[in-house]
Amino acid sequence: MPKKITNRFSVSYLQILDENGKVDKKLEPKIPEEDLISMYRWMVLAREFDERMLKLQRQGRIGTFGPSIGQEAAHCVPACLMNEKDWMVGAFREVGARLIRGETMEQSLYFYNGYEEGSEKPKGSNILPVSIIVGAQTLHAVGVGYSLKYRNVKDAAVVTFFGDGATSEGDFHEAMNFAGVWQAPVVFICQNNQWAISLPRHKQTRSVTIAQKGIAYDVPGIQVDGNDPLAMYVAAKEALERARNGGGPTLIEAVTFRMMMHTTADDPTKYRTDKEVEGWKPKDPLIRMKKYLEYKDIWNDAMEEEMRSEVRKEIDKAVKNFEAKTGFDSSILFDHTYGDRHYTLNEEKAEFLAEQAKETANG
Amino acid sequence: MPKKITNRFSVSYLQILDENGKVDKKLEPKIPEEDLISMYRWMVLAREFDERMLKLQRQGRIGTFGPSIGQEAAHCVPACLMNEKDWMVGAFREVGARLIRGETMEQSLYFYNGYEEGSEKPKGSNILPVSIIVGAQTLHAVGVGYSLKYRNVKDAAVVTFFGDGATSEGDFHEAMNFAGVWQAPVVFICQNNQWAISLPRHKQTRSVTIAQKGIAYDVPGIQVDGNDPLAMYVAAKEALERARNGGGPTLIEAVTFRMMMHTTADDPTKYRTDKEVEGWKPKDPLIRMKKYLEYKDIWNDAMEEEMRSEVRKEIDKAVKNFEAKTGFDSSILFDHTYGDRHYTLNEEKAEFLAEQAKETANG
Amino acid sequence: MAKLNMVQAINLALHEKMKHDDDVVVLGEDVGVDEGVFRVTAGLLNEYGEKRVIDTPLAESGIIGTSIGMALGGMKPVCEMQFSGFSYLIMHQLEGHASRMRQRSLGAWNVPLVVRMPYGGGIRAMEHHSESREAFYAHIPGIKTVIPSSPRNARALLISAIEDPDPVIFMEPKRSYRAFREEVPDEMERMEIGKAQIVRKGSDITVISWGAMMRPVIKAVEESEKELNAKIELIDMLTVSPLDDAAIVESVRKTGRVVVVQEAPKNVSISSEIVARINDKALLYLEAPVKRVTNYDVVTPYFSREMDFMPSPGRIKRAIKETIEF
């Protein structure tokens, strides 16, 4: 049936450094050498820390944990581009970005070991606590974005992370729509890692890209090779600048892959093949970054070894600090339910302490 | 920044009969004369019934009511194209479509007078009750659509109506996404009447069309002149056929206008100008349909007069029946809270009856 | 002192707080140009502009979710659910984030926001426009739920709610919006959240209620005093969570007899908790079972039937009589 086409839209894909380490010269960003090395170091730290946490979990020294191995470029690179005024409103699969933005490894370890101490605010940094209700945090990001604009905070943006699965939730939709209407300075970064627990990307939604979902809200969307640190750099930088300069929100679909289980409680062999996972190994963002540093001639095996051993020492130290801390008090929760205390909570706290005393006496 | 465009999308606009009554010959559908007249009659009935209800409301004979005057083509025409196997899952601004699908005017009057009797199921027809929680019903439509497919009901589709405001709700998003993934036989008809109470369309969402929201889910979307009965006919027919033939969902944005207040409790002069409303008067779907019938030479003033008087008589009769019915029993609600009765509800019903008796005795 | 109705009194509180605190913003559906479907936000847009009085898209989770973000960003959002019947769309944000942020971060973050919502029946409105579901919110630790009953306390409580460091659900009895006027002092007045008010002193029986029910309750109490020649103590809860059980217990110790009147259905409600607190703290003082006068445990009826289910002055009087004579 002939109709008049009135509106045209398109979605672009950005890749600069391909999986063989080949650089698209036309698109290559100019990044200072130390920044490149720093980015790489953060990605390595994120990887090594994830691997250590996996070990700790297996040893029963922390609880359930969802590794982000394979996704380091997608979240570490944007985090490296953020400044002190920016806010990070994350989900639960970007520990690397949290560290970059100022959270300590100790804090992460408390968090994954089930202590509220892991959700305290790192000094001088605006990172909201881990948000587990899929999609919900994207709305907080828009509200924070509004507050930045409202309070006239210059050169500031909000970066919010979420997964491919999150794009199915109503909250993601409402967040994108509010962000569009308000032109809120928010960079929406979808870590499309192809899976939401056992649901493959193509069953999550029928659209061929996540990026095109921006069209529904007139929010510019771009699909990026999320394992390509240079492409993530360029896309995140552009989006951050747009946000900071009053240009409104951006949706970045970072195409990546969850190399490990969903969480340590999950068994991915139930729903996907080794072959699929193997296929993604050569696309590893760390390998790719290293190749680029080598191509730039600013990296060698000795430097790699030194950096790795440094990083591991940092992690060792954090784990030690973490395990040294004891005497977590449970009764403090009564002090933080409200900002002021009501006598009924005082009564409950007294009862709690009395019961705890009796429990210890009898135990 | 140069990037590779990988996906292109477009949105089309359909108008066949313009507001001057000019027909686009290439697009003109072949509609049997009696169907044209029947469609027109239903639109007139819907208009006259709305006008009557407005009067009844002003006289305090029914409660709050949201007229659909000006939107008759957008909902009556698709309803005329539905068959007995189809389901209608509406919102609250398509009384005309309800009547077409088998609800009686008496029922509508019970409903708007606050009696559950107005939400009973009309015999032999699948119309769900009025759904006031904006957007929520679109998910029911997708579930019903799934059940049609699942139970192998041939040649059946679900039509769901909702407003421009509804597209902001998370439920709309989830409904579109599920419909896309399931390829559910659902026709989503957005009556974009430019206003959600006091919020104008452009503040509802930044996208220039509602139709383009389909792109987010790979659901074909089309923008239609919703005051053009022929365009609505063609678009709804295509969408219904697609659904019935296993082609999945469609999103139709019917561009129309809410000529009256949001509901009788609303005062639109607070937020919009007379001029805007006046501007839409020449686009009236009834005027346009009448012009078309005259152009087809199958209509004249005498016929118009006869039809109008017939329609009014029908309405008179319905209002009479409605007002004749008395003795609505309140205690029956206890019988329908659950499909079986629990003794606590029996106790409550007994208490209720006893209290009612005392109330009457004392009153 | 001016005689205001509740809509005007709430509106006054909003004006007062917005005037003195730039961080206070109002957002919701139709709160701006339309001034709210009940005109509660009248004059705000005009006075404070689009940035502080925000007509949002039609999405409740969007409203509360962005309000949480604003609060985290240092603002004080006062958002509106157009009707409490649509507030179930925000439960996950309330339970999952607004109520938790402070405790989960051991005080590092907090979410000082107010969610205003007209609630309750009796105005012949359509389905979903007449519920009374304060029990949902009261069951969530970390949230405070306030229900004023008159112009003066509505104004004072809203001031306090906006100044409160925590998320406050502020449920406005829409049936009382324009039902009566009351003197409201010129200077800004506050009432403590979490404190009930003894509206009337008495020694023979305690009647407890809140919100829209206070009007039929007062009528019933006044008539009962005369008819039964009894002294009735009347408590207006004002905050239903955290619950001021001290006020209840003190009164029960004196009277030994209690009637609780609520608009909500009975099952797992505030009235249940009040009975339970009396059990916990004053059982031995009871001389009769606590009598609950509530809605029934049926779906909220369409409007033509609703008054049959709503506690009426007559029903309340009968409950008072029965409990006194027990």
Next chain:
Amino acid sequence: MAKLNMVQAINLALHEKMKHDDDVVVLGEDVGVDEGVFRVTAGLLNEYGEKRVIDTPLAESGIIGTSIGMALGGMKPVCEMQFSGFSYLIMHQLEGHASRMRQRSLGAWNVPLVVRMPYGGGIRAMEHHSESREAFYAHIPGIKTVIPSSPRNARALLISAIEDPDPVIFMEPKRSYRAFREEVPDEMERMEIGKAQIVRKGSDITVISWGAMMRPVIKAVEESEKELNAKIELIDMLTVSPLDDAAIVESVRKTGRVVVVQEAPKNVSISSEIVARINDKALLYLEAPVKRVTNYDVVTPYFSREMDFMPSPGRIKRAIKETIEF
């Protein structure tokens, strides 16, 4: 007879109903290929195929909303919330549609669906994976809320829930999923929804609980019987709404003393309603205040602190002793 754990028993019920009724379908996040994050839906996809075992997109309102549509379309959806902590996303569909459809249409429409959801703490899970919020659902007329406590009653109640003409919230105590095994009869067994079970007869005190708390409660009751030389009557509610107050009242009339144990916070909870029903119907039989052993009214703690807040056998025993000796 086979000895099954609760996961296996619930799985058995699903297989049984799907085998005999084509209208029964299962949908939710990860219920298909993954067989559920707790493996409750094991084997279903294999046996009944993709059309009947549906891995949905990640959207809870989508799941319940389409389930309502399926139910209206004549099917019997058994949908899953992956954790009850995410079920607050469906409140508007439950309160607004599932619970109302029958009454608003005077019986013309009904919504026979089951929402299964693992609930409760004690498995060292992350935030939002350990709540116990049955009070929300119990406050909604038109919905039934069932909480099994053992493999056998879980299987029988789920069969009944699927056959029930109304929406049933089926809360599965995940802490008990694999904690123990029980003989489950070969033939399909049903248990009446809305009926409590007297698990143990006694005359000195009544202990009331449900769900995951039944395990610590049984331990406490057994030890208390010996230590206090008392006969304890133990009631497992099984359905928390509509509440079988007849069973409670009958027991209280006999024992005069009651301890209610629940995992949820105290304020406006099932325990409140139980106390209120005892007040309403058996107050004069009480020889001591009903003692409530519950979680505290704080935000559900992260997992390393949660057991400090959860009613322990020791705390339950102390409550029993105190109430007997009152």
